[in-house]
Amino acid sequence: MTKLKYAKAIIGSCALVAGAGLAQASPHHVLGRLASPQKLFHTAKLTAATTISGYRLISANGTVYTHGGDRFFGDAHTLSLAKPIVGSAPTPDGLGYWLVASDGGIFSYGDAAFYGSTGAMRLNKPIVGMASTPDGKGYWLVASDGGIFSFGDAAFYGSTGAMTLNKPIVGMASTPDGKGYWLVASDGGIFSFGDAAFYGSTGAMTLNKPIVGMASTPDGKGYWLVASDGGIFSFGDAAFHGSTGAIKLNKPIVGMQATPTGAGYWLVASDGGIFSFGDASYYGSQGGSQLTSPIIGINTSNQTVATASGATGFDVSNFQCASTASPATGTFAIIEVNGWPFSATNPCITKEASWAGNNYQLYTFLALPISGNTSNPTWNPSTPTTDYSVGPKSTTDIASQAYNYGYNAAKYSYAAASSQGATSNIWWIDVEGATNYWSQIPSLNVAAIQGAADYLSSTGVVVGLYSGNAGMYAQITTGTTSGAGAIIAGAKGGPIPLWFYSASGSAACTATTNPSGNLNPFAGGIPWYIQSQLPNGMDVDYSC
Structure with a gap:
């Protein structure tokens, strides 16, 4: 997840996209960065897993x-x-x-x-x-x-x-x-x-x-x-x-x-x-x-790649790199690979993977730096042209470029994780911050998300989506906070896995609405994990 500190670091370039400050940061992103546990997990003591x-x-x-x-x-x-x-x-x-x-x-x-x-x-x-x-x-x-x-x-x-x-x-x-x-x-x-x-x-x-x-x-x-x-x-x-x-x-x-x-x-x-x-x-x-x-x-293969219902884990990022807090225990971890695409790679992926033992997953933050509206979409000038001018789609129309951008962003993130020796059978795409990090043209956002999902699926991993809540995801992908947003194909068969924030914790696994009143699940998917917070501000995740 992109924490507040990342948002501050890139606010200058984001202003060209939306210029709306940090008002829509997901609730956990303001608090989650405060927690800095030294050791989150007891290695090789995984107690809950499924295939x-x-x-x-x-x-x-x-x-x-x-x-x-x-x-x-x-x-x-x-x-x-x-x-x-x-x-x-x-x-x-x-x-x-x-x-x-x-x-x-x-x-x-x-x-x-x-x-x-x-x-x-x-x-x-x-x-x-x-x-x-x-x-x-x-x-x-x-x-x-x-x-x-x-x-x-x-x-x-x-x-x-x-x-x-x-x-x-x-x-x-x-x-x-x-x-x-x-x-x-x-x-x-x-x-x-x-x-x-x-x-x-x-x-x-x-x-x-x-x-x-x-x-x-x-x-x-x-x-x-x-x-x-x-x-x-x-x-x-x-x-x-x-x-x-x-x-x-x-x-x-x-x-x-x-x-x-x-x-x-x-x-x-x-x-x-x-x-x-x-x-x-x-x-x-x-x-x-x-x-x-x-x-x-x-x-x-029926490989063990996910956690059993009722298991508890934590998601961690660059903000836990220099941590000194008391240890916590969990049965799985979800580790940040990068924040803003093509930069801000988590420098301690290897360290956090060792905290987690073998049962960890990875996530990448995605955004789309296109400003303007449907009649005049413009790439953010600070974005390298190679981000979207090469890829599996045409490089001449903006929708194909948006797809290529998402595809290449996921490719970059996957390579960044591999360079630190981190591999996982499950990858999550973090989709949030409607007014901060995304185009105001929903169809282009959907193209970028699908591009990222397609690249990750091509590596053989299971791909899931994270968003703060269904309303946030719907705003990014359809332009309205109502409804379930655009369906994303995970290319692995069946509904795409979902991970989202809810103050009600594990109770949201079976709830028909989350606390903000927005329907979930979204994107045509099914809930796998519900993210909430401990009193110390640490992001905790409950397996549905």
């Missing part, structure tokens, strides 16, 4: 599409692949993944390490899938004849490579402890190795369509098989939650993924269509998009 579920869709040319909370760490679509991608697996912490090609070539992204491949080997049959070990320090590749290739700490427990199979192997799944695995054939035949128990198969059944994949339950005491028509076959403690077996599909199902609880699963079709059952939430699909290559599979 933001999501999924990645993988295409045959190596393109990775992320939906929900799963991060993007890179893909192979710009490479000249010798053979198509046929499978993938995430790392245990959700911060990386492997892609495997039909020749056994391995492509590693994020924290997924390379442990070897069969890319340079002459295979009897092509690779059709892979699975990783529980610690992420190894993986298995499986070929269509059931040949198993083990790398890293993945142990070999057996294969069907020397057997004559009725039908080819189409997939595999490992047991929870990594001491065994199942192979599944296109007729639903199951082959169990190591501590993987046999719970049944469709090998003796006449199927309408071939089996294309499988998934195991969290305890390893059951599994699901999925056919290309979306028919589901459940064995052991794997419960049936629904299927597309009776639905006319545009394209065949090519894979499935179970939820962490085992109480649901996703099916994915070759056109990227997603079908959710049980407790599997829908986060979006590629179903209506123009794909350059068919989808071949799905994986999910």
